[in-house]
Amino acid sequence: MGSFFKGGVHPPERKELTEDKSPERLEPGPELVFPVSQHLGAPCKPLVKKGDRVLVGQRIADSEAFVSAPIHSSVSGTVKDVALRQVPSGELVLSVVVENDGLYEPDPSMRPRDPRGLSPDEIRRAIREAGVVGMGGACFPTHVKLTPPPDKRIDFVILNGAECEPYLTCDDLLMRTEGDKVIEGLKLVLALFPQASGLVGIEENKPRALRAMGEWASSLGEGRISVFPLRTRYPQGAEKMLIYALTGREVPAGGLPADVGCVVLNVRTAYQIWDALFNGRPVIERIVTVAGDAVGEPKNLLVRIGTPIRELVEACGGFAREPRKLIAGGPMMGIALSSLDVPVVKGTSGVLALSEGAAFWGEQEECIRCGRCVEACPVGLLPYELNAYVLARRYDDFGALGGVNCIECGCCSYVCPAKRHLTQSMRDGKRTLASRRR
Numbered sequence: 001m002g003s004f005f006k007g008g009v010h011p012p013e014r015k016e017l018t019e020d021k022s023p024e025r026l027e028p029g030p031e032l033v034f035p036v037s038q039h040l041g042a043p044c045k046p047l048v049k050k051g052d053r054v055l056v057g058q059r060i061a062d063s064e065a066f067v068s069a070p071i072h073s074s075v076s077g078t079v080k081d082v083a084l085r086q087v088p089s090g091e092l093v094l095s096v097v098v099e100n101d102g103l104y105e106p107d108p109s110m111r112p113r114d115p116r117g118l119s120p121d122e123i124r125r126a127i128r129e130a131g132v133v134g135m136g137g138a139c140f141p142t143h144v145k146l147t148p149p150p151d152k153r154i155d156f157v158i159l160n161g162a163e164c165e166p167y168l169t170c171d172d173l174l175m176r177t178e179g180d181k182v183i184e185g186l187k188l189v190l191a192l193f194p195q196a197s198g199l200v201g202i203e204e205n206k207p208r209a210l211r212a213m214g215e216w217a218s219s220l221g222e223g224r225i226s227v228f229p230l231r232t233r234y235p236q237g238a239e240k241m242l243i244y245a246l247t248g249r250e251v252p253a254g255g256l257p258a259d260v261g262c263v264v265l266n267v268r269t270a271y272q273i274w275d276a277l278f279n280g281r282p283v284i285e286r287i288v289t290v291a292g293d294a295v296g297e298p299k300n301l302l303v304r305i306g307t308p309i310r311e312l313v314e315a316c317g318g319f320a321r322e323p324r325k326l327i328a329g330g331p332m333m334g335i336a337l338s339s340l341d342v343p344v345v346k347g348t349s350g351v352l353a354l355s356e357g358a359a360f361w362g363e364q365e366e367c368i369r370c371g372r373c374v375e376a377c378p379v380g381l382l383p384y385e386l387n388a389y390v391l392a393r394r395y396d397d398f399g400a401l402g403g404v405n406c407i408e409c410g411c412c413s414y415v416c417p418a419k420r421h422l423t424q425s426m427r428d429g430k431r432t433l434a435s436r437r438r
Helices: 120-129 170-190 207-220 239-247 267-279 309-315 372-376 383-391 395-400 411-415 422-437
Strands: 024-026 031-035 059-062 077-086 092-100 156-160 197-203 225-230 262-266 285-291 299-304 325-328 350-354
Touching (some): 120 267, 156 267, 170 207, 170 262, 170 267, 225 239, 239 262, 262 267, 285 309, 299 309, 309 350, 372 411, 411 422
Parallel strands (some): 024 299
Antiparallel strands (some): 077 092
16 A cells, blocks of 8 residues: 655535435436537547437447547437537537437347357457446547556556545446446456456545445455555545555656556546447436535435436425525535536536535635645645736746646635635646646
8 A cells, every 4th residue: 555645735625415315316307408628638429310220338429549538328319400519518519409209219239148258359449338437527439448558567467446536426336336347347348458456445434335345345356456545634535645655656747647657547537348249228317416516415316327417406496595606526526507407428427506605706815825725735836826827827837837737626726815716727727838838
């Protein structure tokens, strides 16, 4: 085992709102929206047109690019439109709009199979065809992550069960209720790396998940899989922090987990790999935590991709009080929503509605140079100085000071007594530098 990472914070967990709420299936309403880009990399191109009939699990958008992942319909029905629609980030993205016929007729491609005996290339191809991406929110195409350069020896395949974001409990519930399938998914990945061991990291505040996953690893893991408790501290679930905590290896600045012999997957991603290889099911649904002090009845919902977020809130009794902020994801790294009329996408792990008292709102004063952001930064940056460079549009200085290494965890903004929008400045600086390079 490695050492505990430096920095980080310990915000109120708020997981008691939903940690005992078993996932409830929510069938969607009459219209679903499928953005053709739900992943990092090249966007897909629609494979259907207005008036076409589609089936559950049918591929409706794809790309020939390696760094991409296809999109599948989660319902059967008729393509109502192919047009620009708003997504959780607020952007307008080309989307396939499907009118749900309520029949849920499956595509013939969705059929059970036995993946044992498949070659590594066949396993990777099946993962790609199922549209599996990082389900923790990063949405990086999984088949790409599982294809490291030939000179990179993979010693550890790590499953991220930390779920360190406040409020969110969807991964916790998955490990407690479907942990055997998560372990089976990990075993399929380990088949790609015969010399590697499987490590499952779960924060100590999830004792039931730790116990369940430990039992499944012992009975199914064939001696190659171990489950480890992690100290509860945010952002324990970040790749670099997780790798350091479990292996003691440090990913270099600008490097990737493969550089230190590791591959990191979210537990939901491992589950989707199992579902794709054993059942032939693409990514068409996920568990979403709906919580916050402004939600009528917080729940975990099993929802189909493409379902409007408004329907999730309505299934939880609507708003108990006026929300001041709506967030897709967790409160630390999530995206502020400007509308509920956006679809659930592959990376939607949570929907939060926070009242005036619970929401972080507005900068209050100038930086007082107290240094708290420096102490909290888990990657050793100087957020207050990087923020000043972005505000002055000194992007070259931002890059020279290591701004591109920011993991956008939100720790600096959380501890800042002046409530500076430090994390937003980091994002702006990184995006500006990336666009200049392009």
